[in-house]
Amino acid sequence: MAPSKHRPDVFPLSETQRTLPIALLRAREAVMERFRPMLREIDVTEQQWRVLRVVQEAGEIDATQLASAACVLAPSLTRILKTLEARGLIALHRDEADRRRTLVNISAAGKSLLHDAGQTSAGIYKEIEERLGADRIADLLDALENVTQDLGPSNTDVTDDG
Amino acid sequence: MAPSKHRPDVFPLSETQRTLPIALLRAREAVMERFRPMLREIDVTEQQWRVLRVVQEAGEIDATQLASAACVLAPSLTRILKTLEARGLIALHRDEADRRRTLVNISAAGKSLLHDAGQTSAGIYKEIEERLGADRIADLLDALENVTQDLGPSNTDVTDDG
DNA sequence: CTTTGACACTTAACATGTTAAACATTAGGC
């Protein structure tokens, strides 16, 4: 590989176009475009889908951890949980030990939806893997996770054990 | 299972967590968090900022090309242009040659805003560069651009002259 | 000139992002 020293100052639009915010946005759009038809078919938004999957994987989980894992803000999660509960896909109840917390569980209907659409989703992701290469995706995921860690918590250390 | 008495803050890295949509979203959030204070200070949203910068770099540009370059959808751009025009940061007028098109220009106030805040923005980006390494960012940008291109060729309409 | 189809927005309706503020509960100190 040649040393990455390409800075084509000649292009008028290159300055804004070759930046992390734009590049990350474009890449995410390219990926999500593949999933949108499936999501629209089951009448579930992208964020609702993430919430459902996290709830299924985590089992019973409180709203704060759910918001963090599903990458949605607390105000958004409040609305999403209300919608999903109204559709019967999840069940909500107060934590008896700490009545501030809302605990979330997946319902039978939610499990069924995830089981069916999950297969389609996995198929789409496999298509993407075949198109890009599993190793290339793994490298990109590593790079993204490293960037996230190196930029995100300036002070928040995750290592709980001293 | 006993209710969480202590906080298992770190969500176990499940299947959902190591996927392109989530990883791209998290990375973008980590980057944007650095720019948000500056944007809030000048009372400009992230999308409005992108639009302004593209208009400045491109000079006079029509709405369709602007939407594509700034990564916003047409309905969003309509509202954004209305807001920016009301604030006097841009000027809008019909294309005389093709009255379907809306042409956008930067105003003196817009130039002034971009000049001032642009310096801060550049400083923040430089901070990020120093933290991550310029070569590492360049590699990531290359990977992201390649992924974007490799996932989009279902639509082979490239009338983009450079 | 009129029709047809395509293009470039524009509007509408609902969902979420983003920020700030409010509410309910818990934990600790008096």
Added chain:
DNA sequence: GCCTAATGTTTAACATGTTAAGTGTCAAAG
């Protein structure tokens, strides 16, 4: 028990994302 601070969640207000449908314009054909 009351007060204060902190935590977990909710509400509110505005901006944007997303999809579908509508409006105005251009271009080609009759």
